[in-house]
Amino acid sequence: MEPPLYPGRFGSSPGSGVGFAGSSDASVMGTNDDATVSKASCTKMGYVKDDFVKYFIKRFTKRAPVINRGYYARWAAVRKLLHQFLTAAPSENPNVPVKKQVLSLGAGFDTTYFQLQAEGTAPAVYYEVDFLEVTSRKMAAIAHHLELCNILPKYAQVQKDKGEVRSSNYNLVAADLRNVSSLEEALKGAGFDPSVPTLILAECVLIYLEAKDSEALIRWAGDKIKTGVFVIYEQIRPDDAFGQQMIRNLEMRGCPLLGIEATPTPEAKKQRFLNAGWQRAEALDMDAIYTHHLAKADVQRIEKLEIFDEFEEWHIMQEHYCIALGVSDYHQTGMFDRFGFWPTPASPRTQRRSPGTPRTPVGD
Numbered sequence: 001m002e003p004p005l006y007p008g009r010f011g012s013s014p015g016s017g018v019g020f021a022g023s024s025d026a027s028v029m030g031t032n033d034d035a036t037v038s039k040a041s042c043t044k045m046g047y048v049k050d051d052f053v054k055y056f057i058k059r060f061t062k063r064a065p066v067i068n069r070g071y072y073a074r075w076a077a078v079r080k081l082l083h084q085f086l087t088a089a090p091s092e093n094p095n096v097p098v099k100k101q102v103l104s105l106g107a108g109f110d111t112t113y114f115q116l117q118a119e120g121t122a123p124a125v126y127y128e129v130d131f132l133e134v135t136s137r138k139m140a141a142i143a144h145h146l147e148l149c150n151i152l153p154k155y156a157q158v159q160k161d162k163g164e165v166r167s168s169n170y171n172l173v174a175a176d177l178r179n180v181s182s183l184e185e186a187l188k189g190a191g192f193d194p195s196v197p198t199l200i201l202a203e204c205v206l207i208y209l210e211a212k213d214s215e216a217l218i219r220w221a222g223d224k225i226k227t228g229v230f231v232i233y234e235q236i237r238p239d240d241a242f243g244q245q246m247i248r249n250l251e252m253r254g255c256p257l258l259g260i261e262a263t264p265t266p267e268a269k270k271q272r273f274l275n276a277g278w279q280r281a282e283a284l285d286m287d288a289i290y291t292h293h294l295a296k297a298d299v300q301r302i303e304k305l306e307i308f309d310e311f312e313e314w315h316i317m318q319e320h321y322c323i324a325l326g327v328s329d330y331h332q333t334g335m336f337d338r339f340g341f342w343p344t345p346a347s348p349r350t351q352r353r354s355p356g357t358p359r360t361p362v363g364d
C-alpha cells in the first residue's frame, strides 16, 4: 500500500485512462521508495518497531493514520506467517532444529532480514531479489551504514559491480522476475538450495507483472519447492469504485497493476497457486485478517496511537488487499499443516453493504 493519491490529483473519470503511459520499470521501482517512506512513517508513529528503515529514506514524511494502520496490518499479518514458518517443526521429530530459508521477491528496501537478525529469530539464510538498480542502492546503503553492516556476518562481501551482497546468511541478488531461468541462475550463484524448507514472500510485487510472468514464477516455485510456502500480499477487487480509482492512480504513475484482471479476487489468487502445483492454498482479504487474525492486544495498542475517524474508508481499503498463500509438503513432514490463517471466518465485506467511492484511494 502506498501513499494516498487524492482523486483531485489527476482528475480523470473512471476508466478514462487519461495520461496513461504504459508500464515502466523505473516507475515500478519507484513504488519501493514510496513503500519505504510509508514504513518509516508507520515506525516513527509507534505502530511497528524497525530500527533499520531510517537508513533507506532520504527524508521523513508523515503518512495519514489510515495509511499507517494499513502498513501495520500488512506488517503484522506477514510477521504472523513468518513466525509460523520459522517455528514450524516436522511432526515426527518436533525437537530437531530444521534449517530454513526465506526468499523475498521484489524485496525493495524491506528490512525484515535486519529485524529478524536483531531479534535473534532469523532463518538460516535470507535471500532478497530485485532489479539491479534497486539492489545496487540497497547494497550502497548497507555498505554506508555501520548499523546495517554490523548485522551481517563477519565475512559478508559487497559486490559493487553486481549490486549484490553475499554472505553465509544474507544474499542480495539482482534479477528480473520476468525471466525465470535467469532468476534461477542468479539464485543458484548465491547458493539458493530449493530442497531447504523455504518461505517465498512477494509483497506488492507480482501484481506489477503480466499474468503470464507471475504464473510462470509461481509455477517455477511450485516445481522447485517441495517443502515450503509462498506468501503473496497484493491488490484485489478492481471492479468497484475504489478498485477503479486504485487502478487509475497506478496507471497514471506509470506502474499499472498488470496482473489484477487475471486474479481479481482472493478465490482467483488461491486458484493460481493450485493451478501451479502448490498442494494447498488459501486467501483472505486484509479486512478479514485485521478483524479476525491479528493479536488483539497489539491491535488495541495501535488503535490508540492516532486520532482515527476514517472507518468506512479503512474497511474499503482493506477489502482491496489480500494475502494469498500456497503450501507444499510433498515429503509429508507435517511442518506446514497448520500454516496460514485458522480458522477462516467469512470476510466482513459480506456483512456490509457494497462499498461507496473512497475518499482516499490508495495506490500500491
Ligand SMILES: C[S@@+](CC[C@H](N)C(=O)[O-])C[C@H]1O[C@@H](n2cnc3c(N)ncnc32)[C@H](O)[C@@H]1O
Binding pocket: 028, 029, 030, 031, 032, 035, 036, 105, 106, 107, 108, 109, 110, 129, 130, 131, 134, 175, 176, 177, 178, 202, 203, 204, 205, 208, 209, 364
Ligand atoms: C511496492 S515495492 C515492494 C517492495 C517490498 N516487497 C515491500 O513490501 O516493501 C515493489 C518492488 O518489486 C520490485 N519489482 C517489480 N517488478 C520486478 C521485476 N520484474 N524484477 C525484479 N523486481 C521487481 C520493484 O523494483 C520494487 O522494489
